[in-house]
Amino acid sequence: MVLLKSLNPPTEGVRHEQAETTAVMGGQRLGCGTLYVAETRLSWFDGAGLGFCLEYPTIGLHAISRDVSAYPQEHLYVMVNGKVGDENEAEMAEKAADEDEDDNSCSSSSSGGDDDEEGTITEIRFVPSDKAALEPMFSAMCECQALHPDPEDDDSDNDFEGEEYDVEEAEHGHGDIPTFYTCDEGLSSLTQEGQATLERLEGMLAQSVAQQYNMAGVRTAETNNEFEDGMEVDAAAMEAGQFEDADVEH
Amino acid sequence: MESEETGSPPSGSGSTEVFNSIRERTIAENSMVVLLQGLHGEVTTVDLRNESSARGRVVNVDAFMNVRLKDVAYRDRRGQVTQLQDLFVTGRNIRYVHIPDHVDIMKTIESQLAKIHRVRNFASQGGGRKEFKTKTK
Numbered sequence: 001m002v003l004l005k006s007l008n009p010p011t012e013g014v015r016h017e018q019a020e021t022t023a024v025m026g027g028q029r030l031g032c033g034t035l036y037v038a039e040t041r042l043s044w045f046d047g048a049g050l051g052f053c054l055e056y057p058t059i060g061l062h063a064i065s066r067d068v069s070a071y072p073q074e075h076l077y078v079m080v081n082g083k084v085g086d087e088n089e090a091e092m093a094e095k096a097a098d099e100d101e102d103d104n105s106c107s108s109s110s111s112g113g114d115d116d117e118e119g120t121i122t123e124i125r126f127v128p129s130d131k132a133a134l135e136p137m138f139s140a141m142c143e144c145q146a147l148h149p150d151p152e153d154d155d156s157d158n159d160f161e162g163e164e165y166d167v168e169e170a171e172h173g174h175g176d177i178p179t180f181y182t183c184d185e186g187l188s189s190l191t192q193e194g195q196a197t198l199e200r201l202e203g204m205l206a207q208s209v210a211q212q213y214n215m216a217g218v219r220t221a222e223t224n225n226e227f228e229d230g231m232e233v234d235a236a237a238m239e240a241g242q243f244e245d246a247d248v249e250h
Numbered sequence: 251m252e253s254e255e256t257g258s259p260p261s262g263s264g265s266t267e268v269f270n271s272i273r274e275r276t277i278a279e280n281s282m283v284v285l286l287q288g289l290h291g292e293v294t295t296v297d298l299r300n301e302s303s304a305r306g307r308v309v310n311v312d313a314f315m316n317v318r319l320k321d322v323a324y325r326d327r328r329g330q331v332t333q334l335q336d337l338f339v340t341g342r343n344i345r346y347v348h349i350p351d352h353v354d355i356m357k358t359i360e361s362q363l364a365k366i367h368r369v370r371n372f373a374s375q376g377g378g379r380k381e382f383k384t385k386t387k
Contacts, residue, residue: 057342059340060298060300060339060340060342060343061298061304061337061338061339061340061343062337062338063322063324063334063335063336063337063338064334064335064336064337065332065333065334065335066333066334066335067332067333067334070330070332070333071332077334081300081343119300119301119327121300134335135336138336138338141338142316142318142338145316145338145340146312146314146316149314149341150314150340150341150342
């Protein structure tokens with residue numbers, strides 16, 4: 001007998017939602033409801049709001065079954081490590097002690113290691129009325145599973161010794177060269193060509209400053225004096241400070 | 251700059267191998283998973299830790315050794331065989347992956363590592379972030 005919890009359906013990170021989906025757990029038909037494939041967990045709720053949820057690390061495998069000789073309906077098969085029903089009972093007893101729990105965490109076998117040794121599994125079948133939905137259901141589960149890599153995996157050796165370093169730089173021997181320079185560093189690192197380019201550009205800049213006051217045939221410096229709107233435009237100050245914030249200094 | 255996402259296998263029937271994060275690439279490069287990633291398209295048998303096994307065509311193997319197979323003959327612990335169209339088994343639940351006899355293991359590993367290095371170098375070349383020429387020594 002599987003006890004269903006009264007839970008709220010997930011609202012965030014739902015990769016796929018499939019209504020009219022019957023859930024069958026360990027051969028027992030639980031009813032017709034909605035399957036939610038969310039990034040945090042997999043859950044299913046019947047019309048009355050009762051349901052169950054599964055944590056991805058407990059799911060050993062999932063598959064699309066279209067072999068009607070094995071099971072009369074095409075469905076999404078999910079194999080869970082450990083027993084799902086007992087955890088629900090245990091958690092309900094815990095929750096009776098707690099007040100309101102906003103966190104809809106499932107208790108399905110967090111100590112998965114022990115159960116694996118015993119080899120206890122729970123087989124769950126999700127039978128959607130829309131058989132074409134099996135592929136998106138499957139894909140959504142694959143994506144969400146990948147978000148939950150096995151934390152207990154010792155073999156993957158994610159601890160690397162030493163400091164992180166840039167592989168390309170190490171391989172090409174240019175590790176000590178920064179990829180960009182501050183103004184002062186840059187000036188001293190210019191090659192002859194770079195220096196020439198710099199001088200040319202600065203020359204252009206200086207020219208454009210002078211030209212500013214001759215734009216469209218109007219001498220701006222003189223024009224400003226004509227407007228007595230109380231706003232004093234100090235042309236001289238403008239010229240001097242115009243490019244103060246530029247990177248290249250004289 | 252490479253953007254980093256959490257690792258996720260391609261959805262749908264994509265059979266292209268994709269490293270979706272720098273982290274996955276690093277993990278793969280430093281473990282034998284690269285060998286399994288070279289098996290895309292091959293028909294292999296995967297023995298699961300719960301004594302069942304699945305034989306099918308490899309669609310994708312990610313850095314965490316999650317394996318996706320298609321057109322699978324799944325034999326459960328009791329020996330009963332069922333056909334499954336698509337199967338995804340988590341790395342944690344895998345005991346063995348059989349390497350087909352015709353697969354050259356060293357070559358497969360070498361070509362997979364070469365692919366990783368190509369992706370990495372492609373990203374760094376032509377980055378265009380250098381504003382000044384590098385020092386010529």
